[in-house]
Amino acid sequence: MDALSVVKSSYIKELLGKGEREDSRGMFDFRKIDIKTGIIGQAEGSAQVDLGNTRVLAGVKMVPEEPHSDTPNEGNIIVSAELLPLAAVEYETGPPSPEAIELSRVVDRGIRAAGSVDLASLFIEEGKVWSVYVDVYVLNYDGNLFDACTMAAMAALTDTHMPKYSDGAADYKSRDADLPIKNIVTSTTFGKIGNSIVLDTTANEENAMDARLTIQTDGEVIRAMQKGLKGSFSTSEIDKLIDVSFDKHKDVLSHFKKHKK
Amino acid sequence: MGSSLNKPELLKNGKRLDGRDFAELRPLKIDAGILKNAAGSAYLEWGNNKVLAAVYGPKEAMPRHMADPTKAIIKCRYSMAPFSSIEGHGRSGPNRRAIEISKVTKEVFENVVMLEEFPGNEIDVFIEILQSDGGTRAAGITAASVALANAGVKMRDLVYAVSAGRIGEHVVLDVNMIEDNYSDADMPMAISPRNSNVLLLQMDGGFSKQQFKEAIKMVIDAGKEISGIQRAALENVYKNKKEDD
Amino acid sequence: MIGWKEMRHFVVPGDKVLDRQMRIENAYIEAGKTHSAVMGFYDDERNSIIPLEGAWKPRTGDLVIGIVSSIGRNGSTYSIDLTEFISGLVVAGKFSTLDFKEGDIIEATIQEIEHKNLAILEHPKALKMATMIKIKPVKVARVIGRAETMIKQISEYTGCSMVVGKNGLIWLDGGDVALATDAILKIEKEAHLSGLTERIKDMLEKNQKGE
Known part of the structure; x- marks a missing residue:
């Protein structure tokens, strides 16, 4: 950590001791959420999410492929996230770091576990199914990539139009049908800094953060969770954060509706 | 989660396929101090899982730019042997799953190891899954915890890990491979037994709030049995040494 | 006489050893209680923890x-x-x-x-260049023994001169180096057991070369 980050991180801790955040948000408030869909015309679906100063872009491509032998009637969905070197000074080119791999796998996990995309609806004909590739690019980092990437992936999926399948190939010129979406998974990630717990951490807050907990829900049940970093949570803290997560689900959904079409 | 189409029945007459009750652990056996070269080690059998854990260090952190002048760093490598699964030949080298598990495992031990004792040094934790039958990351953490204590590494606690899951309406403890493939939820956790704090938590599938509470209680209640086996493994090293010459 | 082991009990990291806070080596204080930080034996008469394994804790004067x-x-x-x-x-x-x-x-x-x-x-x-062996630093105190009794005993029976470093390196020269080495490795292995001085003495007597 550079010298400035150290200073900022002690300032964050000092503020939290008084129950305040550097941008005067409440402990469990998201920053301003802005979702724009359909911004990459060539892709089957796309979305850009601004969460405060964090900006991520998700694109969806659908490719006809052979099904896995154990699930011959189901298609595939593969969500991955990538930290682009242009998103922050500390990001470098080269193979993905453990942090990037964790992010990618957690974003994939919730959407997969919730069955947001009905895999059976991706069946084309015997020996052919759609594989749905969702790639999330981090363009500017200012904290809370877990929630921003999940929002972008989900928003891009709700924006997706399926190509037609004819003569053994995808016809990307005719994309009429919407990709059927069963449910929308939202992600809430909490940072524990000292004894305080806050939602939607900024980069400065993440420098001071001891532990992190991501909870993903479809509004009905918890779909995925991931605790990160060296700090710990008590079970009563986790119970409380699950309640917050369900409350926030509705708020985040309202942003999806607002920006849909 | 596996496909719902060819999902086998996971419960028979109110019991699990291997005859266990919902909150029952598979048989767990641990031997400590079984590798000569390592500072500490443990071999664990948990159901059909066979896991080896070894600890090296503290030793000078390498490469030098990774050294932290205020504390030791932990390096952790979780790896599955290519012959560890019933199906196929596993790819060698760390895949993305193994990298993620290594990361969250490292973070568990960063919580309890007194890193400030050895600035500029590293402590290596190696976890090799020799045979896998579901719940290998929990088995790896439980074994590595014993290996660290066996190495005499100063720690605030002897961590244990186990997973909870859900089969239909029932929350179950210590999910095995077939349950993991077809169950409705899986949640590996690592717990610091002195205060029941959660050091590792991963989950996917579906849990209602109530089911989650039930699952976490099951994991914490299982601590007594798992911790007891860890402790006995450590003590046995010194009991057994008496006789041989 | 009670063997020393019986007065002590086995502890692992995290075990609470005292309901109050007390600065003890190899222990830590949390929420007003004292917990062991290592695997070892806790002696509740002396309020001390003897670690069974672990890295060397170097000190001035070692x-x-x-x-x-x-x-x-x-x-x-x-x-x-x-x-x-x-x-x-x-x-x-x-x-x-x-x-x-x-x-x-x-x-x-x-x-x-x-x-x-x-x-x-x-x-x-x-x-001078001679035999060197390495043992676990936590076992060095037992190799030396209280008031150097153990190391003197080995030297007496084997005619070997030895220098024992707190870092676990031991230099041996002259006499029956092999027997001295065996004795030291036996101590390392059985350091936690009572009656060690006697058993080492038996071993040295049995294996001593005729004069």
């Missing part, structure tokens, strides 16, 4: 044995490999007559510890 691993460019410093996580450094004074070569075995005393991982050494003395 006698160590090391090997000269490199010589500073101007010849005034010697880096010493202590075969542990901490390395040693001998700083030669302006008018020093020290003349070590790489690979020399030396004994020295820790003058001070810098940054917890560098031991500044004083009173360095070269030892």
Whole structure:
């Protein structure tokens, strides 16, 4: 950590001791959420999410492929996230770091576990199914990539139009049908800094953060969770954060509706 | 989660396929101090899982730019042997799953190891899954915890890990491979037994709030049995040494 | 007489040893209670924890044995490999007559510890090339014994001269080096058991070469 980050991180801790955040948000408030869909015309679906100063872009491509032998009637969905070197000074080119791999796998996990995309609806004909590739690019980092990437992936999926399948190939010129979406998974990630717990951490807050907990829900049940970093949570803290997560689900959904079409 | 189409029945007459009750652990056996070269080690059998854990260090952190002048760093490598699964030949080298598990495992031990004792040094934790039958990351953490204590590494606690899951309406403890493939939820956790704090938590599938509470209680209640086996493994090293010459 | 082990009980990291807070080596305090930080034996009469394993905790005044691993460019410093996580450094004074070569075995005393991982050494003395063995540093105290009884006993029976470094390196020369080595390795293995001095004595008597 550079010298400035150290200073900022002690300032964050000092503020939290008084129950305040550097941008005067409440402990469990998201920053301003802005979702724009359909911004990459060539892709089957796309979305850009601004969460405060964090900006991520998700694109969806659908490719006809052979099904896995154990699930011959189901298609595939593969969500991955990538930290682009242009998103922050500390990001470098080269193979993905453990942090990037964790992010990618957690974003994939919730959407997969919730069955947001009905895999059976991706069946084309015997020996052919759609594989749905969702790639999330981090363009500017200012904290809370877990929630921003999940929002972008989900928003891009709700924006997706399926190509037609004819003569053994995808016809990307005719994309009429919407990709059927069963449910929308939202992600809430909490940072524990000292004894305080806050939602939607900024980069400065993440420098001071001891532990992190991501909870993903479809509004009905918890779909995925991931605790990160060296700090710990008590079970009563986790119970409380699950309640917050369900409350926030509705708020985040309202942003999806607002920006849909 | 596996496909719902060819999902086998996971419960028979109110019991699990291997005859266990919902909150029952598979048989767990641990031997400590079984590798000569390592500072500490443990071999664990948990159901059909066979896991080896070894600890090296503290030793000078390498490469030098990774050294932290205020504390030791932990390096952790979780790896599955290519012959560890019933199906196929596993790819060698760390895949993305193994990298993620290594990361969250490292973070568990960063919580309890007194890193400030050895600035500029590293402590290596190696976890090799020799045979896998579901719940290998929990088995790896439980074994590595014993290996660290066996190495005499100063720690605030002897961590244990186990997973909870859900089969239909029932929350179950210590999910095995077939349950993991077809169950409705899986949640590996690592717990610091002195205060029941959660050091590792991963989950996917579906849990209602109530089911989650039930699952976490099951994991914490299982601590007594798992911790007891860890402790006995450590003590046995010194009991057994008496006789041989 | 009660064997020493019976007065102590086995503890693992995290075990609460006292319901109040007390500064004890190898323990830590949390929420007003004292917990063990290591696997070992807790002696509730002396309120002490004897670790069974673990890295060496170097202190000022510790006698160590090391090997000269490199010589500073101007010849005034010697880096010493202590075969542990901490390395040693001998700083030669302006008018020093020290003349070590790489690979020399030396004994020295820790003058001070810098940054917890560098031991500044004083009173360095070269030892001639002889047998060296390495044991776990936590077992060194048992090899030496209370008031050096154990090491004197080994020396008496084997005619071997020994220098035991707190870092676990032991230098042996002359007499029945093999028997002395066996005795030391047996102590390392059985350090936690009672009646050790007697058993080592039996072993040395049984295996002593005819005079």
